[in-house]
Amino acid sequence: MEPRETIELSVLYRISQAVAHRRDIPALIQEVFDVLEKDMNMSFGTLTLRRPDTDVFVIEAARGMTPEEHKRGQYKLGEGITGSVAKTGKPEVVPDISKDPRFLNRTKTRKGNPVAFICAPIVHHRQVIGTISIDRPAVEKEKLEKDLEFLRLVANLLAEAVASIREQIVEQEGLKAENERLRRQLGDKYQPHNLVGNSKEMRSVYDQVAQVADSAATVLIRGETGTGKELVARAIHFGSSRKNNPFISVNCAALPENLIESELFGHEKGSFTGAAQQRKGRFELANGGTLFLDEIGDITPAVQVRLLRVLQERSFERVGGDKLITVNVRVITATSRNLEEAIRAGRFREDLYYRLNVFPIHLPPLRERRSDILLLADYFLQKYNEAYNKKIKRISTPAINMMMAYHWPGNVRELENCVERAVLTSTDEVLHGYALPPSLQTSDATNTALLPESGASLSTMVESFEREIIVDALKRHRGIAASVARHLQTTQRIINYRIKHLGINPQDYRQ
Numbered sequence: 114m115e116p117r118e119t120i121e122l123s124v125l126y127r128i129s130q131a132v133a134h135r136r137d138i139p140a141l142i143q144e145v146f147d148v149l150e151k152d153m154n155m156s157f158g159t160l161t162l163r164r165p166d167t168d169v170f171v172i173e174a175a176r177g178m179t180p181e182e183h184k185r186g187q188y189k190l191g192e193g194i195t196g197s198v199a200k201t202g203k204p205e206v207v208p209d210i211s212k213d214p215r216f217l218n219r220t221k222t223r224k225g226n227p228v229a230f231i232c233a234p235i236v237h238h239r240q241v242i243g244t245i246s247i248d249r250p251a252v253e254k255e256k257l258e259k260d261l262e263f264l265r266l267v268a269n270l271l272a273e274a275v276a277s278i279r280e281q282i283v284e285q286e287g288l289k290a291e292n293e294r295l296r297r298q299l300g301d302k303y304q305p306h307n308l309v310g311n312s313k314e315m316r317s318v319y320d321q322v323a324q325v326a327d328s329a330a331t332v333l334i335r336g337e338t339g340t341g342k343e344l345v346a347r348a349i350h351f352g353s354s355r356k357n358n359p360f361i362s363v364n365c366a367a368l369p370e371n372l373i374e375s376e377l378f379g380h381e382k383g384s385f386t387g388a389a390q391q392r393k394g395r396f397e398l399a400n401g402g403t404l405f406l407d408e409i410g411d412i413t414p415a416v417q418v419r420l421l422r423v424l425q426e427r428s429f430e431r432v433g434g435d436k437l438i439t440v441n442v443r444v445i446t447a448t449s450r451n452l453e454e455a456i457r458a459g460r461f462r463e464d465l466y467y468r469l470n471v472f473p474i475h476l477p478p479l480r481e482r483r484s485d486i487l488l489l490a491d492y493f494l495q496k497y498n499e500a501y502n503k504k505i506k507r508i509s510t511p512a513i514n515m516m517m518a519y520h521w522p523g524n525v526r527e528l529e530n531c532v533e534r535a536v537l538t539s540t541d542e543v544l545h546g547y548a549l550p551p552s553l554q555t556s557d558a559t560n561t562a563l564l565p566e567s568g569a570s571l572s573t574m575v576e577s578f579e580r581e582i583i584v585d586a587l588k589r590h591r592g593i594a595a596s597v598a599r600h601l602q603t604t605q606r607i608i609n610y611r612i613k614h615l616g617i618n619p620q621d622y623r624q
Contacts, residue, residue: 363404405445453466
């Protein structure tokens, strides 16, 4: 049997050769563990690294552990034996880890027979940047002390290589941060898959969604009807750690006043007429996930009080019940109303407003992000091509002009409805302007008066032409009949009569 000194010199030589020639640092560490396992009877081995700019040491490489056990190995400076070695910079040996209260067994790998634990610091430029430790069967203390001194020499040999690992990690994290910054500038990294648009206004929305998604903050989404507030709420939910839990949506404006409490908080059997059985409310159904309350400005003062309590205490009772129910729900709300004006009028509680308005997101109307109109139109074109088994390949220039000229009072929802109707009625591979609703068909947009198909009667053609003239004037003057009459050099009485006769609704053209 070879003397111990000869074996140790051989091991140190092999490690030094590996350090000198290997450029693959993880492979180098595994080669070191191979040597220690063979020549030092090592059963477990770990190498920890100090995270840059922190006092936390994490296992970077290990031998004899599963990936799950590996991930559990994190130690603060001074915590456990590994943390103590990192703090003092002095190696330690524990003859039997089962008898040392400092041993945390955080990786949950040590079971069974008595095991000795040996740990040495890895020092670079007088700073402890990591540790290397091994487990081996318990033997007499003198032999363990020699093993400790040998492991300290191994740690010194590895110091440069380990420092190189840390530099690589810092460089990779820096590149990742820079890459994310650049992608953020381009607006693609933070664009949720369910939202369409590349305008400056929408990029700002994507940034806000990314900032708040994985937090617990209450979000208030504000914007006109049809701007896509629920889509933003879903983007926040599915971008968070709650994404695998329920997303429950409630339109507060659509619920009768006498039922909204029951819908939100549930009710007990017999609590009111028609309550034939116990029912869970939306808060309970959303437990662990997200509850989206649309048109929050429409709820009554009584419900506002109960909602405020839930937001403060995360608990409530069902209607007719006395059992306190605790939930873990993230609340996202939305409104198209002016809540500040409602507060001044006494219709909305100021304290609830401040609870909801922790992180406000404003969705711009479509008329303020016109560069997104064609992106959205193309998206809806493909969507309804698939839905109705159509093969429309493009949108005609007159149709594009119409879309770009229109003020879209119904926002994205109105645009979607227009494209769906046009796709449904299309007979060829082009989405034509005449397939769009009359409200979009103005002479400004088309540079022509759109007449009905040939073969129509004179009176039909005249009425159609008259309709286009009046619709165009209403579009120009935002649906105000008096202004239309002046523009067309006639009286308001005649204009109102023709509007009624032609079945035109001036409200469709008011912004």
